[in-house]
Amino acid sequence: DVKVTQSSRYLVKRTGEKVFLECVQDMDHENMFWYRQDPGLGLRLIYFSYDVKMKEKGDIPEGYSVSREKKERFSLILESASTNQTSMYLCASSRDRESSPLHFGNGTRLTVT
């Protein structure tokens, strides 16, 4: 079974702090994704990556950056956290681009006060 692990289930940070959300997958998947989930809005794609050191903007990249130094690890960075970034953050991975399904981690609920 594919395992996607997000390092924290819950995080509370202050406005202006730099925040790192970590995600690791153990199946040698090429692709990794960061989504945020908000009630009534479903999942929105923040950033994705198809290879090491490669990143592409998703639908809502503003206020975020990412890092993929190793194939198995994809980090989401909030350079200066704001209250409107309070949300559930979901990491996912998939084998390749050819219609392979996404496998999700359990999510990190981030609260910015």
Add this chain to the structure above:
Amino acid sequence: GEDVEQSLFLSVREGDSSVINCTYTDSSSTYLYWYKQEPGAGLQLLTYIFSNMDMKQDQRLTVLLNKKDKHLSLRIADTQTGDSAIYFCAGITDSWGKLQFGAGTQVVVTP
């Protein structure tokens, strides 16, 4: 790109069948997926259907695809309390393989 729409809420009695509906705008997606999210958890792949199929059955789950109407549905037979969750439909948006999700349907199963 794909726009995916779902109704937001469904209440069903235990033992009845549930039907969750989804409409999409882009018919180029090779696969269409159903994901389940239980409280406090990530999304779990439930089932999927290849775009050249009309129906797929997997135990209590039946997926129907009407490509002409761009309509996808998930039927859960003999709904149980453990089926209470949010269900998302999703389709591939582009050649990069990105998934576009609907807003999710909250299914509540009552005794």
